[in-house]
Amino acid sequence: MERNQLPSNIHPTHYDIYIRPDPGFFVQSDLRLRFEGAVQIKIEVVEATSEVMLNATELTLHRALLDGEDSAAIVTNDVDQTATLVFGQTIPVGTHVLSIDYTGKIALGAQGLFVSEYDTPTGRKRLLVTQFEAGDARRFVPCWDEPARKATFTVAVAAPSNKLTVSNMPIETVSTLDDDRQYVRFRKTPRMSTYLLFLCIGDLERISTVSGATVISLVAKAGSAEDGRFALDSAARLLEFYNDYFGVPYPLPKLDMIAAPGAGGFSAMENWGAILYFEDQLLLNPEWSTESNRQRVFVVIAHEMAHQWFGNLVTMEWWDNLWLNEGFASWMESKATDQFHPDWMNWLQSEFDLQRAMRQDAKHTTHPVVQPVVSVEQAAFDDITYRKGRAVIRMIENFVGPEAFRSGVQAYMKRYGYKNTVTDNLWDELEKASGKKIKQIAADFTTKPGIPLILVESETTGTGGVEICVRERRFAVDDSADEPATWTVPVYASAIGARDPVLTLVHGDQTKLLVPGAVPIKLNSGQTVYYRVKYDSGYSELVNALDRLAPADQLGLLNDAWAIGEAGAVTISNYLDLTLKLTPSTDRVVWRQAIETLLAIDSLYDPGARRNAFRAFARSCLQAVFAGIGWGRKTTETDNETVLREFLITGLAQLDDLDVKLEAQRRFAAYAGPPVDPSTLPAAIRRPALVAAAISADTNLYGRLYDLAKSTTDSFGKDQLFLALASTEDAALAQRSLDIALGDDPAKTTGPKMIQRVAVTHADLAWHFALTNLPKINERLDELQQLSFVPSLTAASRSPQVLEELQRYITEKVRPNSRKSAERYVADLTFRLQVIGRLLPAVDTWLTTHR
Known part of the structure; x- marks a missing residue:
């Protein structure tokens, strides 16, 4: 099929854009979701034509001129998101200038030019911000909105004089307008793709540092910038590292990191010179941020800054x-x-x-x-x-x-x-x-799609080491496992403790590897290659030697045992036996795998005696670890132990650990007051403790948590309190959380996250709520989110009826050219229902012999 791309007879080389939001937009009592725009586009015509086609959607084009003289008829196509400018004469080959006046819409969801609302002690405020990837620059300006149509950009905006404006480049000039606004013009960008353009206006403040020739700044809502100090210091270190690694210095004079309140279908966006983050991905709020937040902030910054080369340059x-x-x-x-x-x-x-x-x-x-x-x-x-x-x-x-x-x-x-x-x-x-x-x-x-599966068919010990016979096939959980597929797979194998693994390229047929040392032999040593391993030989020796494996290999063995057992290719007892080999001193990241998988198994059960029996086993696995870690951070513990505490608190609460739930509720009661006492719930455990308290909340506790969420003016904490509300196991309170999600109390972009959180425990309830309230939900989502959000709510369902409804929803609601991505949720739920029928009886049987 041909790509849906614009004609190649015209190339844009420069855009001069002037944006004028409605002057009433920032007035607290009025939300005017519109803006005026004007653009002059310098183009190179390489083949004479009388028509110019470019991308535009949700824009009204009022006038289009060529070289300041010839006016065009304007024909729009909403399906293809294009506007065609039809001129009365042929445009000759050469350089020309298109001038277009237009108006556009400000979105509630994170696409195009959108609004981010947040609460402050002086009332609710608004931030104007842009998000253009993948194809939403066309909501902001008529343009050639394709990655290969690179051009330079000059952006100007009419903004309130008391607001800070940010774009890709430093400000070039500022002048006063007649209506208490100012004209702000930014310097010309390097040659880049449209999706990397950026603009932001709001009550913002900036803190800065310098790394080499680059000014790095953290931009956040007034009063919050210092919460980005860790992010700013990290960015300075990363910029120096990347300049050296890539061998090409960062080419822009500044790098801003902008923290926007709220949420979207993404964590951050790598706009060149002005990276957009949602604030929980960039700021470390002293009242709310945990160690996992701190690690997450560094990782997200490292990702987005890498894009300044790989993606932007x-x-x-x-x-x-x-x-x-x-x-x-x-x-x-x-x-x-x-x-x-x-x-x-x-x-x-x-x-x-x-x-x-x-x-x-x-x-x-x-x-x-x-x-x-x-x-x-x-x-x-x-x-x-x-x-x-x-x-x-x-x-x-x-x-x-x-x-x-x-x-x-x-x-x-x-x-x-x-x-x-x-x-x-x-x-x-x-x-x-x-x-x-x-x-x-x-x-x-x-x-090629899919995952290689390396089968270990035999092991023979000899004088030169251990000879292993392996064979390759495709790993899958459905009929695609029978499809012939081969990959050229670098297979690394080593004996326990060996320094250098043996490398062999495996491609389909049986292959023999001679590995120095003695059994057991671990394949995919270090977990550096993308495949799964099934041991028909040598598995029991690996299980018995689990404590002698490096953490990466322990994790690899656990992940493969679970995945292959879940698929029904081996007994699930392989995985459950491994969990018994874990000790309180096992690496903290490896324990997180056990927590995640135990919760995944728990989610397959309906409430009742069978689930209670499994929960008793799962709690017994985790309680000894938690006993050693406890509720409070020790001066000698590692950062990853601090992170594990977060997972243990929420995990044990989900597994109905009465001691953890009662302690969480006791701490919440002391915290909530009145007055609020932050010392009773330090930031390191506040979020997991609130979730643990909310899981088994009664009406009274739920009401206190809701009142606290409504009265909190810090946007960071407000979001976390509303998300905790959505963690309740009580169906009536979960329905109340869904109703709150689409009300005015949480931020508009927090509502969808609340619905997703409810769906973890009450998938069918969230699913039917979403179907009933689809228009309200969609206005809070960008177009990419709209394709996946509702189908994704079925992920934890146990209902064949929901599977039928999901299939019908995709047929009726999802556009044909987008159905492939949505249909994966049908495959996910189909497999989940199969696993429930096949795996749970085997877990029940295993439990009877391991009590």
Whole structure:
């Protein structure tokens, strides 16, 4: 199928944009969701024509002139999101200027020019901000809204004189207008794609530092900027690291990081020189932020700053190569975090994200990392693009070596700066730098869907070590497992304690590996390659030696045992037996895997005696660990122990640990007052403790929590209190949380997150609520969220009826060219229902012999 792209006969080279929001927008009593715009676009006509087609949606074009004289008839196409300017004469080849006057809409959801509302001690306030990826610059200005149509931009805005304005570049000039506003004009940007353009206006403040030739600033709502001090210091360190790693200095004079209250379908957006974050991803609120928040802030900053090179300086040619942006930035976030905070073990933590990608990749609804994309709404901002993409990059770096990989990346940056690329351009540079042939490996993992499964068929001990016979097939949880598929897989194998694993390339047929040392032998040593391992031989020896494996290999063994057991290819007792081998001293990240999986099993059960029996076992696994960690942070504990405490508090509460729930409720009562006493719930445990208290809240506790959420004026804390409300197990209170979500008390963008939180425990209730209130929900979502939000609410359902309703919803409500991404939720729920019928009886049987 042909891509839905604009004609190639005209190239934009520069946009001069002037935006005038309605003067009443910032008035507290009036929300005027409109703006006026004017743009002059310098174009190069390479083939004579009488028509100019460009992208525009939800814009009203009032007038279009060519070279200041010739007026055009304007024909819009809402389906294709285009406007065609039809002139009365032929436009000759050469340079021309289009002048367009238009008006547009300010959105409630995070797309185009949108509003972020938040509470303060002096009342509710508003921030104007933009979000243009993937195809929403066309909501802001008529343009060639495609990544390869790079141009320079000059942005000007009429803003209230008491507001701070931010764009990609520093301010060039400011002058006074007649209506208590000022004209703010920014310097011209480098050549870049439309989706990287940015504008923000609001009651903001700025703190700054300097790194080399670059001014780095943290911009946040008034009174909050100092909460970004950790982020600002981290950005300065990261910029120095990236300048050195990429070999190309950051090219803009400034780098702003903007913290917007609220939420969206994303954490942050890498606009060049003006990165947008939602504030819980950037700020560390002293009353609310936990250690996991602190680690998250660093990781997200590392990701978005990596984009300033991979994505902004060098951009994918079209959305089918989106992974070049996102996969690389996801890989770099872990590499950079490991550079500065090795004790966090971020590569190990990244396995949780990778498992989500592998679960998606194990079904017939998956897609290759690089896939055909016809139109912009098909761009796949999902775990395959981000997390599998990261795994591929890590695998290739491990295969060619870190220094050769870095040399190839530097050559890629220098060759393609300010240009657009496809995947093979990166592989070419890496092959030149390393002298190793990687294209077959890379192509197999990026152009083929699915996960390789390496079967260990036999082990034979000899004088030279252990000979292993392995075979490759496809791992899947549905009929796609029977589809013939092979990959060229770098298989690393080692005996326990061996320093250097053996590398063999496996491709389909039976392959023999000679591994120095003695059994047991662990495949995928270090977990650096994207595949699963099924041990038909040697598994019991690995289980018995679990405590001697490195944490990465422990985690790999647990993840594979769970995934393969969930699929029914081995007994689930393999995984449950492994949990009995964990000790209170097992690595803290490995314990998080156990918590996550135990909660996943728990979610399969209906309430009743069977679930109660499983919960008793799960609690027994976790209580000894929590006894050693406790409620309060110790001076000697590691950061990851502090993070584990958060997961243990919420996990044990979900598993009906009475002591944890009662203690959480006692602490909440002391905290809530009146007056509020923050000392009783320090930031390190406030959020998990509130969730634990809310899980079994009665009407009285729920009411106190709701009153506290309404009265809190700090936007950060307000969001967390409303999300805690949505964690209740009581169905009537969950329904009340859903009603609150679409009311005026929480921020508009917090409501959808509350609905998602309710769906964790009450999936069917949230699903039917969403169907009933679809228009109200959709106005709070951007277009990409609208495709997935409602179907995603079914993830924890146990109802075949909901599966039928979901299939009907996709047929009736989702556009045909977007159904493929939505249908993965049908595959997910179909598999979940199969697992409930197959796995739970096996868990019940195992429990009877392990009480």
